[in-house]
Amino acid sequence: MNKVVVLTCVMALTVFIGCKKDVEIQPQTQVTLKKKQVVYQVFTRLFGNTNTTNKPWGTIEENGVGKFNDFTDKALKEIKDLGVTHIWYTGVPHHDVITDYTAYGIDNDDPDVVKGRAGSPYAVKDYYNVNPDLAVNVENRLEEFKALIKRSHNAGLKVIIDIVPNHVARNYKGLTNPEGVTDFGAEDDKTVTYHVNNNFYYNPDESFKVPNWDNNYSPLGQEKHPLKDGEFDEAPAKWTGNGSRLSQPNMYDWYETVKVNYGVRPDGTKDFDSLPDGFGNENYSKHFEFWKDKTVPSSWVKFKDIALYWTALGVDGFRFDMAEMVPVEFWSYMNSNIKTKNPEAFLLAEVYNPTLYRDYIKKGKMDYLYDKVQLYDTIKHVMQGHGKTDNIPPIQDDLKDIEHHMLHFLENHDEQRIASPEFAGNAEKGKPAMVVSATISTSPTMIYFAQEFGEDGSEDAGFGKPSRTxxxxxxxxxxxxxxxxxxxxDGGQSTADETQLRDFYKRLLNFTISSSALAGNYQDIHVYNRAHTENYSDKVLSFARWSLEEKLIIISNFDAENTFQFELKLPEDLVKNLALKNGSYRAKDALYGTYESVLEVIDMKGKLNIKIKPLESLILKIE
Structure with a gap:
């Protein structure tokens, strides 16, 4: 937790950011947080691809691929101007692909253990180099990525890449390891299932077998390939990335990967030191000191070295895949090492179990976790028409001690596109959800590339089914x-609807990163108005955000058909928190500037006449 957040914890008015509940909060003594951050996740190989063929299972020659060099100064400026602070280049580390790069000394990858033709970005084959698909000159691929880091920084963007500590590709092979670095598994004792310094788990007397395919599935579709023979040479068999111990995993297992051993025995007991009681309250420097004189498993050191390698090249942060499948003590070790080198590093983790959130933030020293199973899943149900906004305020209340650390999103590479029939079927339904997601807390906001255009993910590319790109x-x-x-x-071929939608995202995201109120305090008014206001619907959500300099009332209508008109009420405690007095105040929309109302404060209670159209949101600034 950075110093600014700690100060706000002690002095903020309503939002508690990791502070003790018995701290006395004094009105209007806020220390302003840093402004909100916005992450633009871009699937790197797809961004600059202008080929429109989209043949199922198409080759790189048939369907095309984007390159690092496609992120030109102009492209990066447009991304920055969208209201973005960080860009997450997904799929950068060298992972398995089917394209033949043997001319560059890279072994071919076996389709029997590769998902799709371009391969999963989460089956990393070499952590000390980058995906050859992304380079114009394959021999120069790392230099091309380093140039992209520099261009991104020049554009004012921080750079994030993936690290996947839970698993690696079955055929991991580093070609450009730094001096002294050996590959995962190179020094393992393969005659035993487990050893604390083995990088993998083994079935010593068995060989790996390719899964039995069902549902008419076949790698690469029906196309023939010299390595597509239902076999992959791995003896002894390693455990699979999702934890399957079978020598022949199921086709629905993560069969293309092998699980990394972090010193956790097969019975679940641990071969490493535990953090002392209460140590989650200590800062990263104390965590770094704690591990300095400890012997840790080999896999810990290997991934720490990988992270520091990329940090030294200018990468500003990491998104850690399936972090909850790796012991929290490792994250204390890993992240304290990263923060010691770069205190401002942006560390984002995929953790889906709410009971683990506080451990991975406090003990594991994560900056941010996905807020999926609470906020995202709940908002998705509301967008689909079978959920109520009544379920949103309790989430914010439950997470109020860690709300700053819960990154918000509506799309990412694992989720369905908003406009897909399986999600909402209409990108417009993302508008009120995006306003709520981006303004309800101090946490960062993330959008997925082409979300701002209403992409529906309907292309049948080969492996997997449409609804997500x-x-x-x-x-x-x-x-x-x-x-x-x-x-x-420049949007020269965009439709009018796509241009309008991107304009909405641009207005919203730029407002969020400039607003002091959104880095400040929060109070729900939805529950109060549900109880006291006529015509106020369970498809509407309202809340207040404020700082010393700025006061906002935010209302969103998730209903795609109905306009709602009501007298929004502000309870007395909120009026006091906003430091308002009896009288009239102008309330003007901050997004488009066309909507205005008047806030009347009488006997220290507020009321505001609201007329809100289908799928409309109002960010009313009180003047």
Whole structure:
């Protein structure tokens, strides 16, 4: 936790950011947080691809691929101007692919243990180099990525890449390891199932077998390939990435990967030191000191070295895949090492179990976790029409001690596109949800590339089914391609609806990163108005955000058909918290500037006449 957050914890008015509940909070003595952050997740190989063929299971020659060099100064400026502070380049480390790069000394990858033709970005084959698909000159691929880091920084963007500590590709092989670095598994004792310094778990007397395919599935579709023979040479068999101990995993297991051993025995007991009681309250420097004189498992050191390698190259942060499958003590070790080198590093983790949130934030020293199973899942139900906004305020209350650390999103590479029929079927339904997601807390906001154009993910690329843009195959992204406009990056081919939607995202995101109120305090008014206001619906949500300099009332209508008109009420405690007095105040929308109302405060209670259209949101600034 950074110093600014700690100060706000002690002195903020309503939002508690990791502070003790018995701290006395004094009105209007807020120390302003840093402004909110916005992460733009981009699937790197898809961004600059202008090929529109989209043949299922198409090759790189047939369907095309984007390159690092496609992120030109102009492209990066447009991303920055969207209201973005950090760019997460997904799929950078060298992972398995089917394209033949043997001319560059890279072994071919076996389709029997590769998902799709372009491969999963989470089956990393070499952590000390980058995906050869992404380079114009394969021999120069790392230099091309380093140039992209520099261009991104020049554009004012911080750079995030993936690290996947839970598993690696079955055929991991480093070609450009730094001096003294050996590959995962190179020094393992393969005659035993487990050893504390083995990088993998083994079935010593068995060989790996390719899964039995069902549902008419076949790697690469029906296409023949010299290595597609239902066999992969691995003896002894390693445990699979999702934890399967079978020598022949199921086709629905993460069969393309092997699980990394962090010193956890097969019975679940641990071969490493535990953190002292209460140590989660100590800062990263204390965690770093704690581990300095401790002997830790080999896998810990290997991943720490990987992270510091990329940090030294200028990478500003990491997104850690499936972090909850790795012991929290490792994260204390890993993240304290990263923060010691770069105190401002942005550390984001995929953790889905709410009972683990506080451990991974406090003990594991994560900056941010996905807020999926609470906020995202709840908002998704509301967008789909079968959920109520009544379920949102309790989430914020439950997470109020860690709300700053819970990153918000509506799309990412694992989730369905908003506009897909399986989600909402209409990108417009994302508007009120995006306003709520981006303004309800001090946490960072993340959007997925082409979300701002209403991409529906309907292309059948090969592996997997449509509704999310494929992460396994070469494919074009139509709405993005129209905006890219043959790499002019000016929206020259975008439809009117796509242009309008991107304008909405641009207005919203830029407002969030400039608003002091959104880095300040929060109070729900939805529950109060549900109880006291006529015509106020369970498809509407309202709350207040404020700082010393700025006071906001935010209302969103998730109903796609009905306009609601009501007298929004502000309870007395909120009026006091906003430091308002009896009288009239102008309330003007901060997004488009066309909507205005008057806030009347009488006997220290507020009321505001509201008329809100279908799928409309109002960010009313009290003046």
């Amino acid at each position: 494929s992460i396994f195959d070469y494919v074009g992204v139509p709405t993005l391609q129209r905006w890219v406009n043959n790499k002019a990056f």
